[in-house]
Amino acid sequence: MTIPQKTIRIGVDVGGTNTDSVLLDTQALHSTTRGVIAHHKTATTPNVTDGIETAVLAVLQQSAIPLDSIACLIVGTTHFINAVVEHDARRLSKVAVIRLSKSFTREVPPFSDFPMELKEIMNGYCAYVDGGLHIDGSQEAPVDENQVVRECRAIKERGITSIVVAGVYSPIDDHHQQESKVREIILRELPGVDVVCSHQVSNIGFLERENASILNASILKFARRTIRGFKSAMRRLNLQACPLYLTQNDGTLVDATSAARLPIRTFSSGATNSMRGAAYLGGLDNGGKGEGRTSTIVVDIGGTTTDVGVLLPSGFPRQASAYVTVAGVRINYSMPHLESIGLGGGSIVRVQDGGGESNRGPITTVGPDSVGHFLTTEAKVFGGEVLTATDITVAAGTPLGNPSLVRDLDQTIVEHAQARVKALLEGVIDIMKTSPEPLPVLLVGGGSIIAPTNLAGVSKLICPPFHDVANAVGAAISKVGGTVDLIQNTAEQTLASAVERAKEMALSRAVANGARKGSAEVVEVETIPLQYVANQVRIIVKAVGELDGISEGNDVDEEPVDAGVEEADLVPERRKAVKAQVKDMPSAAVDVDAYHPRVLTSKTSRHPEWIVSEVDVAWLADGCYVLGCAGGGSPFPEYIQLRDQLRQGHTIRIIDASHLHPDANIYWGGHMGSPAVSVERLAANETIDAIRELMDYLRHDSFDAVMGLEIGGANGLQPLLLGSTKFFDRPVIDADWMGRAYPTYWQTTLCVHETGQLVPCAIASGDGKHILMTKTTDDEIVDRALRASCSEMGSRVGMAAKPTTTDRVRNYGVMNTLSLAWRIGRCIARAKARNTLNRVAEQIVDEIGGTKSAKILFRGKIVAVERRLIKGHSYGEITIQQLPEEDEEDRGSSVAAYGSGYEPVVTGGQLKIPFKNENIYAAHHPSPTSPPRYIAMVPDLISVLDSQSGKALGVPEFRYGLKVTVLGITCSPRWSATKRGLEIGGTGAFGYPDIGYVPLGVFVEPKSVVLEYA
Template structure:
């Protein structure tokens, strides 16, 4: 393959791609983050086909030289879908370092049988663990660890290690990882829970197990994306979107696939902030299947403070605070024969909208048909003659009321809020909503998710408990901020641009001594 040489002063571009359940969106941005071109293609059963087609169209329609694309970012639902559908997950061996303190609740206690079967039967509780302040409860029994690892040999594709209070002191987890490499070989991937989640052991254990199960999935995603780019002559730095609205290098993503969960709604929030110029607002992202509502706070998605369920499993790693309802462009509208009783969703025709929607000659009434019939959007060649206006008006009332209720649930006060509308399905929403001060529909609103993917800030986080009997308050906060900065640099940020964007500390009354939980988040440019 031949490459086109370019000079240092030529404009360099970045591509952002976001794979949704209905559409795959792609955006081309210049070095000043101006949106040059966007495309929307239908997501295919093999999502890589949609990614390739979106890149092909983006380059063909924009006329940009592929050699001038310096960065390529991907937001993907691959990992979320793998968990929800129980498909393509790898077998994972778990070692919980916590006997005898944690034996009351066995590993995978809240998992259903299908998910247990998908990750395999190897889960063991070994002696060890730490107190909240990092003091040893029980020493590791290395012979016991080697025995458990020996049982896994040839039967697992990854190992997850989870210790009591390991975010405070990770030494035992790191030692088990060394033993796993000795027994199972240097190439055996090992997920350490202190790198994934925060203090609660069961949720952190769940997240670590899922991370190990997703390693093969993310490897296919990353390698497929890299091959797609190379086939078009793009030699860009490749980044994968995280669920906190920032990016990680593709090689970092290969070790931490769990961090890609729910990155789609987050990309939309970041894109909405960029396109609208607002830093504090509610973002309503209406796609083909769902409406996702998030809170934009200081330019970043508000993070959830509660444990988050993924495919029925509770986890406690960082996740955006998102409310999803079953309203989208492909949502199915049903009416009885008299047209008196109308229901909306929650099921959707998804990527089959152009084939099944009534305005396209199909036989299924959808929310898009309703919006076009009521004059909210013009679609060339739309077949609206057979649509009953009374049914469409009733459906529209239901859609509007459901979205208004969802907005109210995400508000932190009764005062009207600004709402940024993005996503291709935002044509469903009228110009005024109850409880909303103003509605902002920015340019390129229908590709906000891809634009958010391309924006290119990289973050790192730290969350741990410090004992103020051993260090001062200022030292504890400084240490947490330093760890967050190092995590951001590891994920691909330019150290010179990294700043602390969030910091909080909470005294923990239920632990003895002067215990302090400190959370810090840092972000910087690529």
Template structure:
């Protein structure tokens, strides 16, 4: 593990040692959690609950909060002027987005500080249509942005900003987002543009900067900023209502709880409502940590601590860290179908709660997923109603004795236990039995005995743990930036930590209590200048007071009438508000299996569904590298929606003297996620190579490799020249070096070749000493261009194209289609995929550590996995034997080695076979930059094409080519000869 890895600092899931909670306070604190079913309130003094109240959530949230405060103060028997702070968690803001309420959402204008970049993928493109119609106002591109090393892409042009201000004013758009490339690393340009806009537009316009909303990841940060800007007016309305609700408490301070379990001052929360979207599960975990603190005495026994929060409709389960905070999710987050990148707790939710409906059918009892929710006290059988709920299974009174069969009770409770045990096993991040802290009003339905759990702790006040968590919230500060550490990484970490601490204090934290809770250091692949991403998060206790002036919050005013009588909901009531991302979702009503691609003669015309299939297929063939192709996928999607054709040409249909250009990107995938490509990087490189080769025209395009983003970028390059892409590539998978292609196995030269940055700079090389020299020349040029550039190497003839790997796009498409079919059927995608590809399941488990280091621009490291539990039937080897899997990678996954207690290490797979790590939940392929502690994954291996298992192929792309001390042994499980992938023409063409 890297000495600066997050896991070293706060990711070890062991029982709480000394949970860091706020220092003693001289006055009382009220914590409130406004949930979908109930509003909970507690009064704490010196971390002790002295009063609590639970009531059904009302439609008027302000009135509900007022009543909750009145009731809980009365129960605590304290004077109202003894309350020093009220801390509220609310779902109001996320609900406004989910319901697509036009009375609460504003149209938004986006100004990108991007220079020539990002223009192929405009704002709002990936929003669901109905939500896009509500929010889309305007977007404009202007000069600005930074490179990965901090140098300028372009300086700000004041006249361009003033022109955008004029357009925005003419369109009567009052909410504006300013977003610049690498602004989290340096927010100066965003802040300067904000000042210019404010001067031009005046105080009636709401201007926000993206660096205050999200982390690195341009499109995701922009999306989050758009949602946030659209909600700001409504958020001020809500916060003003909350401030009104606490006026009778005197000079009490108001705070709002955030997604990461910390707090925001009320005025700040009104500016950044999106940071409050998922605070509920975090509050529950934090409250559970405090309430169960006295129950955990043998803190050094190594058992993992989980929090299980059972409500009226759902159960949330998360792993608790030593810090008393839940583990944060490593995946991107989708809100109402919009992809964002702010952090939320890594919570596994299942549709099980006290109000879940119980049904019996054919001697089988089911519980949920639907629920009576807050109507339990009126509709449940135990309360005289006629709805059979999970609560009725455990309550004994006249109603339940007369109406419920004892055998049904028994089977229903068994079904609850089974569902809970399965969910707990998914959340556990280490072997052995865990401790469970059980909280929530619906927790009475959970039995004391749970497989894989050594102890179930039911702390006092468990019904209001979420409100307790809100009450003990602390203030945080964070930094996410990319640096080139010229004076050492430790100094850069110190600088980032200092900035994070200053942010914490500025937000209301006590500088004497600020402490570091997270440090993550990730070197960027392919960046030869040592560029490294640093993330630091700190927390601190609240200052005793801050200058809270309710009047500074925009006074509560009536919201405007809805522009439409009734706004259609984006999702059904049972759908999750916030989801951890997969690469895409397949529409339920669409029969994916019956879909047939459009084939006309030698051309395959891509549809939106074809692009979706390619996204996962290219990800798997990327073998952990090649970058996440999301922005290029969106650019292709826009082309289709604009009526343009995207065509793949059958591989062997070109004449022998045809000219085929090779297209792709060179550089760091990490840079690709922030400096979104423009439209000229690859096309400029192609023109540079054509000039070097003396070529005036060409006939088709092939990607340098089929893996990851390069498949999509070759499609975009071909479209810009109105050409087709051939159904092939140069590798049939992914490798880190340009000379690791099937052409170079035959010593075909890479030069002439070119690298271009998209802003007019093209570095071309007519000759090189050999292919290694050519690679060095191109890598040096790429680094100088910001560690990312379009690439085009020596052209391919039509005759040579017929000898390249067969049917590469068809192959990726088949893989993605298999995964999509499984998702649509709600089944595990791994078995069908392995059957289709003659692949092997190597391991199912959780990542428990990741180490990374950079040598000569390449990220080398390893990831360690352990099985879910000792009872996991999918584990390899004998039951009861401790085992783990180690995957070595150098940008791509290289080897998978099984380690079992008392046995020699066993190589399960190595390159050139394809070792792929997939998200256990949905089968989405993960890249090495996605590897994070606690991720639940499946590891598979696919057979290598025969060209890479020859003596020459192994010399260039086998284990010894990467310095691994092992011999290649195929993962093939049978004597069946390798079958080349079929083309879509063979599967779906005429006569198929």
């Protein structure tokens, strides 16, 4: 018997101001109304259920549709994320975290990067038990049931009922299923509690996955209450037989039962609904007759801000970079990539005197401040006194309000304001594009009337029908998705075979999630080779399909119930207590200009020592990533580890190389291996173990000082960990052997000037495996031999190299590189404090020696990223496209502050930067047919900065559409002054022997922080 398919859907979007609803017929997709039968907009109520009920009832009454013809109700809501963003202790529960790893993750505990108030609300208990996987899927250790049972007793004593289980590499644990086993034990010991397994929440990236799981666990009770409220409203509307779905961040939907388990998947669904609804109404979706499969930019103009996103040819939003933040917490959950600017219908328009030496005449500004929801009382066309963007639009001829109230407005002001609106929109649209080719733009939102009728770089400007309820339409048309994210071995299968297997899994998951058989299709495929790991590739595939119309109703009553506790019954004093605790904690804010590092005279050596603070560590971390030249790995886990050591009362000291004792015995080393392992194991003590192994072999009871292998990336902070009073309590030398980051251990200035100084050396895996290498015939084989061992030891190890001497440090080392990293980090912090991040590159150039030693190479937007893996190294290339000219205000202020010598070395066309873990050279292409001009190359430093944050981008963060500034820094003459230095560290060492080295500038030795502030 064939069951008739229901075609009518109700879509609802609950926003902060309004709740919108639509009634949509999926069989009328190509009609002039695009299937919209009825729509309604009502104010969002404090109890969101009331607003939903009002909005749904309105469209039902408008249409008189029989209730038994409605296929489903689909709701998009920001209610859950608002509870987190607002730090609402009434809606957030305490969470216990159980980590699965026998040897790793302990140095960066749970909640490490949470804002203090959110941590106080959520942090209930943290525990570590045996478990965890290696990158190849093998077990680091099996789960110990007795350990889990012991932790269950501790959790029960604390009265915690929300628990997160997070295991190292759990997203690839298809065989052992450690997290699921632990979940079963917990539910046996603690019946009725909520258990969130991290592999069900997010993907590779341990700390961010765990953070997302914690947020999810903390709002579970509140999510169930809210969804039960939705179901109650449906019963009052006689829709109890109608299935309830919620929309997810990626534009797909999830049934109510699943949403109650994973409410984090709905956090950013509002923006996604708006984009997909806009494309659908404008006929640019895959089902429409318009542009076909092309990317589409959606511009949502509200009263205060404009949000801009990109719909890919798949019809789904382009996702943000690997890591995003929610309420200050880093997560790696899928979120749409949005750019927001302070432009809306209520934006305040001001006319200012340009004055000054430039004599530029009056300047008209629009926003970023706004009258917001007071537009209908404050704007001039509604009888108010404030000139707004809406007033400008009415003065230009758009009928709204009382046009006579702006009839006498100076037309010059109108023209200038409209030009400013046009420039703002064109600027943000261009940032979102991935190529200079024109793209269609869809305008939605109540403020869309202020947009001009044409925009540069736009092929078609469309304001579709029902644009004011596009978000509810987007909810109604949602599809069902299935995603896989796994690491596969390509030693015994081709990459194509691995990708096909992942596609089949994604399609199966889409059908299992409720997609109609035969409708599912693959819409996204991404392959990411893993650095330094042979034959391993990460494959991410997404499939979507149409919702199966035969679905029956779903219910959340099968989930644990909170014994009737309602929101009004929750104790508000808890939030007050949390605020009181946080108020007494020290503030992280610092006056950048007034801050001086603490340099004291040592009681033993009588020499000055830099006593490192939390502020110093934060600046050092940012500076090290800039000096990593896109490689070296993110310093973030090491930063957290150092910060926590300082908070525990430990001390870290830095000394100038000139103060070393002539007979000092100096240890040095760092991590080697894959960043893909570091993001799961976090910071650990592998290098400390390696140093202890080497000390035992050499029969050294102690040593005098510690020095870093490289200043670039995570290894730049390693010597601070080694020198901390928590471990060896030794001063750290303000120097390293690279002055940057390089992919191999033998690419050091020590090897440039003397051979045979790498052995004896030791490596350690962090979980008990150690290897010593005592002799070698040349330096290069040391790296190759150790890297092969590293692969067998989990693909990440710590290394301790042959102890060195004071004269070698002074004669061969790159001096004052910790000082350089600190100064670069201070520039970034200062630019953020002064709101001058758009000019952070100029500030860095000025700080480290001026334009004779550092240069801004190029400004633009990444429009292409290519990645491939060859013999364990990540090769690839990024292409950066010149952006349109900056605003006059920005360009003028930059020139005024820094002078004309700070302009980019080249402009126009494209800049191509190939990389082998680190950036190799920068080649300018004025046109597609012109030969390249090499404007910088190794051993000089080439760093790509995110123009919006001012911070460095590593190879893992390179992605389409990022607005970037390329910075070049002249290398130390330890590299460039000799033929041997250029052989080891120049372009020939990376496979480009025909590109001769041309110095970027003249090296200026960084100023020593120790000597300056002594």
